[in-house]
Amino acid sequence: MDKERNEILADRFINNEMKPEERILFCQEMEQNKDLREFVALRKLIVEGELIAAEQKARHAMEQSSTVHHKTR
Numbered sequence: 001m002d003k004e005r006n007e008i009l010a011d012r013f014i015n016n017e018m019k020p021e022e023r024i025l026f027c028q029e030m031e032q033n034k035d036l037r038e039f040v041a042l043r044k045l046i047v048e049g050e051l052i053a054a055e056q057k058a059r060h061a062m063e064q065s066s067t068v069h070h071k072t073r
Contacts, residue, residue, distance in 0.1 A: 006036060010043040 012018050013026055030037045 006039055010040045013040060014044050014047055
């Protein structure tokens, strides 16, 4: 399994950046390849975790900004 290739394709798949025909071929490849299927599932969890962390960080920054803004009034 070519890890770099699979990372790129998995990320494109997860982010819906594939053309329809490319997505179909990739789905067919995942159906036939358990390791690839598991790799994509793990990659999706990582991406979701990163999004959650970024959202929490942004929310915290907004709360801090709001607190500072209210104190300066």
